[in-house]
Amino acid sequence: MNAPTDNQATTLRIAIDAMMRRFKIAESEVSDSKPLNQIDIQVMLYVSAHPGCGPTDVARYLKVAPTTISSATDRLANREFLQRERPDKNRRSIALSLTGSGTRYVFDLIDVQKTHCRMMLEQLSPTDQDVFIKLISKIAQTES
Numbered sequence: 001m002n003a004p005t006d007n008q009a010t011t012l013r014i015a016i017d018a019m020m021r022r023f024k025i026a027e028s029e030v031s032d033s034k035p036l037n038q039i040d041i042q043v044m045l046y047v048s049a050h051p052g053c054g055p056t057d058v059a060r061y062l063k064v065a066p067t068t069i070s071s072a073t074d075r076l077a078n079r080e081f082l083q084r085e086r087p088d089k090n091r092r093s094i095a096l097s098l099t100g101s102g103t104r105y106v107f108d109l110i111d112v113q114k115t116h117c118r119m120m121l122e123q124l125s126p127t128d129q130d131v132f133i134k135l136i137s138k139i140a141q142t143e144s
Contacts, residue, residue: 022116022119023113026109026112026113026115026116027041027109027112029112030105030108030112031105036076036105039062039064039068039072040075040076042062043058043062043072043076043082044076044081044082044098044105044106045106046058046061047082047097047098047102048102048103048106051096051098052087052095052097053095053096054093054094054095054096055070055073055094056069076102080099081098081099081101081102082096082097082098083096083097083098084096085097121133
């Protein structure tokens with residue numbers, strides 16, 4: 001593989017920063033009150049995709065300390081986006097799930113993010129759109 005130049009890395013960083021700003025704008029479009037911070041959003045997205053998961057599962061996936069997830073789940077439960085239940089089979093564990101409000105928030109967030117992605121992709125030809133999606137997906141898979 002060829003090593004990317006500093007100029008290429010800088011250009012990519014600036015482009016990613018612009019895309020992240022668009023996603024941050026999308027988050028503010030969804031929230032009717034104080035927008036969620038990034039870790040809370042990531043917790044909600046994970047729980048939405050993995051109902052019944054435990055806080056340790058989320059911490060492991062996001063590569064953060066369990067105390068970080070504990071604080072996030074407290075905030076989300078207080079906003080009535082997340083519920084914590086103790087399964088009958090193991091009373092020491094906690095199962096996380098989204099409330100109706102949390103599910104709507106995640107659905108709306110993903111919908112607005114897809115709209116922003118469409119706006120970004122419209123800047124490219126159909127062929128370039130497919131190439132870009134293929135390449136960004138390849139990068140995303142190697143960064144996990």
